[in-house]
Amino acid sequence: MSTHVSSPVTPLPRIGPYALPNRAILAPMAGVTDRPFRQLCRELGAGLVVSEMVTADARLWHTRKSRQRLDHAGEPGPRDVQIAGGDPEMLAEAARLNVAQGAEIVDINMGCPAKKVCNKAAGSALLRDERLVAAILESVVAAVDVPVTLKIRTGWCSESRNGIRVAQLAEAAGIQALAVHGRTREQRYRGDAEYDTIAAIKQAVSLPVFANGDIDSAEKAARVLDYTKADAVMIGRGAQGNPWIFREIEHYLRTGDTLARPTPAEIAAVMHRHLEALHTFYGEHMGVRIARKHVGWYLATRPQAAALRARFNVLEQPSAQHRFVDALAYDAPALASNGSNAA
Structure with missing residues (x-):
């Protein structure tokens, strides 16, 4: 990739009627982009934030996890x-049910590489069946009056890198924007x-395209x-423990x-x-536990992490x-060695 950089001169992207304020978007990440993290990233400069992946099977929405993923209050x-x-x-x-609950953009996941998603013929597994891809896109676009977007990988594997064809199917179906992670499903995050x-x-294609993958500065x-x-x-792992990346970009x-x-x-x-x-969103018991992974990301680049x-x-x-x-703010080495008085 060239090291020459020129400032973008194209207009800021739009998704249907929505003009984005800048070019830095928070990627959807299961177990990460909950409402507290989305709101924090937006406050720190993200032009758009996308929810955690929600299963399309509404019969499963009664679980605590699904209810929290569907919560966009405020x-x-x-x-x-x-x-x-x-x-x-x-x-x-x-899509219809989410719009009824306040969704203003619906994004379809065809990028998740997780086995438990792909084994159910969802996420990036769908890229192997272009006819099914087209049917899904056309069905969802026809179902709602809000913009529908799509997130994909470049293909299933190096021998089946069909991202261009899927992008053309998306444009033909009326998809309003496309995010592309620059790996195949086979690569996962390797x-x-x-x-x-x-x-x-x-x-x-002529629709807006968002580049995703390894963008960390x-x-x-x-x-x-x-x-x-x-x-x-679109920033995913680069925002974990580093929500300032959006204002920096x-x-x-x-x-x-x-x-x-x-x-x-x-x-x-x-x-x-x-x-x-x-703590407020999840309650004291779960909030304390969920905070551990987020704080772990904040600590990841520190000495004695x-x-x-x-x-x-x-x-x-x-x-x-x-x-x-x-304690971390004024004496992290002492905290790592003896715990200071934080506990």
């Missing part, structure tokens, strides 16, 4: 909900994402946009300057807000988790 629009399944009629009904296929897809976002000519970047694309990284005090303030939102995670993961009370964050 979120600003456009509210973008991702659905997953392999049956056109079931996906169409799921190796490096490639952007040649994304560039070729952008050349082949503002400079990388700019290079990928320049190389692929995509309309926006927006600032770099707009000015060409690198935004200063957050100070320890700013990091602590964001972590406190995130913890408070998790494993020791810090071990200290945090034994904390059982919201107040103890908040004290840990305070």
Whole structure:
């Protein structure tokens, strides 16, 4: 990929009637992009946030996990909900039900590589059956009056990289935007994402294309946009423990300057807000436990990360988790070695 970067001169992308404020989008991630994380990323500059994947089988929506995934209370629009399944009629009904509950954009998952999803002929497994892909897209688009978008991989495997063909089917069916992860399903998250296929897809269709995969900095976002000519970047793992990436990308694309990284005090303030939102959304018992993976991501790049995670993961009370964050801001080495007074 070329190292030359030019500032994007194309208009900001639109999804149907919705004009995005910038080119940095939070990718849907199961177990990650819950309402607290979506709201945090939006506050820190994400131009669009997409919900966790919701099963198309409405019979399963009575579970606590599904109810929380369907909860968009208080979120600003456009509210973008991702659905997953392999049956056109079931996906169409799921789209209708989600719109009735407030979804303003419906995204179809054809990118998830997880075995439990692919074994049910959903997610990226659908890429093996282009006739079924077309039937699903046409059915969902016809079912709702809101924009329908699609997330795919470049294909099922290196011998079946049919992303261009699927993109053309999507455009013909009336899909309003397409996100492409630069790996095949077979690769899962191994190796490096490639952007040649994304560039070729952008050349082949006229709908907005969002480039996804291994984008972990503002400079990388700019290079990928320049190389692929995509309309926006979609950030997944690069946002875990690093929600500031969205404002950094927006600032770099707009000015060409690198935004200063957050100070320890700013990091602590964001972590406190995130913890408070998790404790409130999930309740004290579950919130404390779900906070462990999120705080683990915040700690991942720090010296002695494993020791810090071990200290945090034994904390059982919201107040103890908040004290840990305070201690982290002023003396992380001491916290890692002896726990300070955080516990």
